[in-house]
Amino acid sequence: MASRYQGGRRVKPAGGFELGAWFFMRISGLVLVILALGHLFIMHIQYNVETVNYAFVADRWTSPRVGYFWRLWDLTLINLAVLHGFNGLRQVLDEYVTRPGRRVVAHTLIWTVTTFLIGIGTYAILMFQKDDEYIRRWRSNMVTAQAPAAASPAISAR
Numbered sequence: 001m002a003s004r005y006q007g008g009r010r011v012k013p014a015g016g017f018e019l020g021a022w023f024f025m026r027i028s029g030l031v032l033v034i035l036a037l038g039h040l041f042i043m044h045i046q047y048n049v050e051t052v053n054y055a056f057v058a059d060r061w062t063s064p065r066v067g068y069f070w071r072l073w074d075l076t077l078i079n080l081a082v083l084h085g086f087n088g089l090r091q092v093l094d095e096y097v098t099r100p101g102r103r104v105v106a107h108t109l110i111w112t113v114t115t116f117l118i119g120i121g122t123y124a125i126l127m128f129q130k131d132d133e134y135i136r137r138w139r140s141n142m143v144t145a146q147a148p149a150a151a152s153p154a155i156s157a158r
Contacts, residue, residue: 028084035077058130086114
């Protein structure tokens, strides 16, 4: 059931799936604000942006004490963001797509993409395994790249 308008104000749906979606948007929005502000604080204030890389995430996600917490944080953030965004897209499209056949196609496409993105994001976070060899090679390349270059013979001859 689509939500009703009263005097220019939108009121919550009477019941069913739309009422659940209405509540989900409000609750997930609040949770997303908290998760996103925490993410911004950690990634941009607590740590320098230049230090956030594969090694940083790998160390955080595989830490024996808090690794599960950070994976759960990131999993919740990405899955809620996808669900919240695609549910909002569904609600907007419902206002413009009025033919039942086209609405079924739109909903099927939206929920298929949503399921795919949640599946691939969940798989990436839960199945992540740290690649120590890659981190070791990357760190050794960073050390050699930051080492001061020896003065070239042409410059030192002057």
